[in-house]
Amino acid sequence: MALSSFGNWMFEKKLGSGGFGQVELWKEKNTNKRIAIKKCILPTNKMPQKQIERWQEEIKHLKILNHINIVKWAPLPREIHFDGPILCMEYCNGGDLRKILRKPKNSCGLLQTEVLSVMKDISSAICFLHSQQITHRDIKPENIVLHKPQNGMTIYKLIDLGYAKNIGNVTVTASLVGTFSYVAPELFKTNRYTSSVDYWSLGILFFEVLTGCKPFMPYTENLAKWVQCILTKKYEEICAKEIDEKIEFYNYIIHPTDLSKNILVDLVEWFQIALQSDPKKRGKSKSSGELVIFSMLKQIFPWRTIRIFFVCSYQIDDYNIKKNTTLLDIQKWIETKFSIRLYQQEIVTTSGKVLNEIENTAKILIKDIPDSFLYVFEKNCFKVPQLDDNVRLPEILDTLLVCPKEIKEHSQLRQCFAAIIYVMRQDVFLFEQYIYALGIKLDIIKNKLYTLQNNVQQRLPKIELLLKEIQKTLKSYECNALKIRWKDVNDLYIKVKTIHSTVININAVRQRLENEVSNAFDSEKLVQNLQIFTAPYEKFLDMFKIFDKENPYRSDEIIDKVNELSLVLSDFVEQKIEQFESPYMDLLVKQLMNFEIKLNQFAEGIKSSIELIPYYEAKLIEFSNFKNQTTVGNVNPMIPSDLNELNMNVLINDDYEIKENIVLRAMLNEQLKKSLQQLHMDSN
Secondary structure, three states: OOOOEEOOEEEEEEEEEOOOEEEEEEEEOOOOOEEEEEEEOOOHHHOOHHHHHHHHHHHHHHHHOOOOOEOOEOOOOOOOOOOOOEEEEEOOOOOEHHHHHOOHHHOOOOOHHHHHHHHHHHHHHHHHHHHOOOEOOOOOHHHEEEEOOOOOOOEEEEOOOOOOEOOOOOOEEOOOOOOHHHOOHHHHOOOEEOOOHHHHHHHHHHHHHHHOOOOOOOOOOOHHHHHHHHHOOOOOOOEEEEEOOEEEEEOOOOOOOOOOHHHHHHHHHHHHHHOOOOOOOOOEOOOOOOEOHHHHHHHHOOOEEEEEEEOOOOEEEEEEEOOOOEHHHHHHHHHHHHOOOHHHEEEEEOOOOEHHHOOOHHHOEHHHOOOOEEEEEEOOOOOOOOOOOOOOOOHHHHHHHHOHHHOOOHHHHHHHHHHHHHHHHHHHHHHHHHHHHHHHHHHHHHHHHHHHHHHHHHHHHHHHHHHHHHHHHHHHHHHOOOOOOHHHHHHHHHHHHHHHHHHHHHHHHHHHHHHHHHHHOOHHHHHHHHHHHHHHHHHHHHHHHHHHHOOOOOHHHHHHHHHHHHHHHHHHHHHHHHHHOOHHHHHHHHHHHHHHHHHHHHHHHHHHHHHHHHHHHHHHHHHHHHHHHHHOOOOOOOOOOOHHHHOOOOOOOHHHHHHHHHHHHHHHHHHHHHHHHHHHHHHO
16 A cells, blocks of 8 residues: 655555556645656566666756756755656646546637747747757657746746657767657658757647647557558648548648637648658758748747737737837727728726827837736727628638538548637627727726816815906906906906816716616626626536547538537527627627717816816906006006016917817817706716
């Protein structure tokens, strides 16, 4: 019976097992430190000599290798004692990549961020191994583990160097090792090979991570037939499928992926280099013959990718940024590609912060913004998006809907499942982001209401003080019987009184608007809508789980399942349309649009009013100065041409007159009346 503790070290669980050994998780109870211990399950005297050598080779390699993407060797605690070979390693808490790929939602491949992370981390690990003249020879999802530190960034690490061998670019003789689906084709006909076998395995691995299936030999029993076809395939061909016992090759990725188009185009060329059947050409530039397998990936991967959701058009696009990319660069790209003018754009983070509130967006570096997802609203144009009827479905789904009789193989049926999951996953993600965007828009409106309230609270006392001062001046003119400019002062009083009344009325409407905004957003209703939308997706994932465990279907069973899948897809599309055309969604979006328009009008009214106050303060000083000069007998007072002489940093000019006559009279009063009437109608 195996011991469950050694001193303070406690056995926690088994992490995995193989033909000769198993990996266990052990924890130190005082510090909660965890380590992974790989031990042999056979007595040493019963282990094959090759297995013992493999074990010793792995320990030797791990002790000398130090790379963030290769699992680290750790010293075995002195308290722990086992018979036979032992390998102690750092514990990676995220499981292995195969478990991730087996999740139904990943049957169509991982999401873009995860795909890029796997490619960066594992290519970095293999590049490092090759720099040490070490070839791994067994690259596959089972030999990649995930570690998630407290900062939340997943790190992918290579494990199991038991098959690793000191092989450089020189051809050596060695036995066939590894897993057939990931083994380079030359190994099936010869026992001589170079480190380029790792390039092939990387190509297979990355293709599977990207699409959810292997490029060659996906579901076949005829290994010899496939190997022969792969050995004779053309340079540009990177994947294949078998239909009616015929293997067809393609020079593009035939499966749907989450990767952005601009990255995918370059990645196809990389796959052509990695998946060369000729080991002498594999990993090398077609033109120069230089090794480019790793350098190409570094050029393909963007320094960083930001995913942008365009709310009004209901679509997502990617922008690859560099270290010097500014917010203005993204704004210009948005204007060019989506025809949204710079002044109409509202670019918002996931936390609801509006990035382009400041005027000089050229000073905002995107590298300083931690968000990898942004929302773009079009100002004063918030509406229920029109769903695109011409969305291009994955090729296999076109076949499913248009020519269902062509789906004859179990492998094709599985591709249909994966493609439907891809479509549903994309749509569910879009709808989630749209619901979230509605909440963000509401928060933006609330913040603007709060800002408006603060402006009123800060400016209203100043306006009221100015009114009192004008009233005093009016009385002093009357007392001194100075009627010459009394009319001018009275006109000034009427203007400031108009501003005061406008601000008071705007504030009253703001309070009513604030209540309406709070009542408009029913979070429970939105959550319910989201649950209705996602329910078919969750149900279909369960349906795929069952299918994936079943034996290959017979011909008649395939026909029945094809019809069932067609109905599932059609029902999902109909429900999506129904959600967007629901009266509640339409009403909510219209309310948010209405709130934003009114709020912008009120904010502009307050802003224009505030801008007029310094001018009227200067006017009051002018009238007071006139009164004082007249009192001492100066009948031709000179109005100061520069108000800086009166310690006023305001100039009297035509701009203020225009704002006074047009903005104050026409916009403020009339628009306020309309808004009050509209709010009154809304409340009824």
